[in-house]
Amino acid sequence: MDKNAFSSFLLGLGVGVGLGMLFAPKSGPETRDYIKNKASEGTDYLKQRSEDLRQGASQWVDRGRDAVSRQREHLADAMEAGRQAYRDTVNPPQHEGTH
16 A cells, blocks of 8 residues: 555544544444444554555565576576587587498
8 A cells, every 4th residue: 555545544534533523423432432443443454455465465476486487497498408509519419320
């Protein structure tokens, strides 16, 4: 979550709490419990979103590692094929019976 979205969330939460306290038809303790519950929900939401983002980032890192590993294998195969082609060019295979 970027800073701007997080700031907007906190601003919205603060405005919501303020308006809720001004227009609340409930008593003080009930209003405080309501606010605590909503703040807890907001905290839980942020924790879940950060966990989702962390998992998504972890998956992208794993995919990147897999891609690099595959490319490394392809490069190693290509280098070995190049070495073999060089050896075959420098030392062509001798056919039996030809002198």
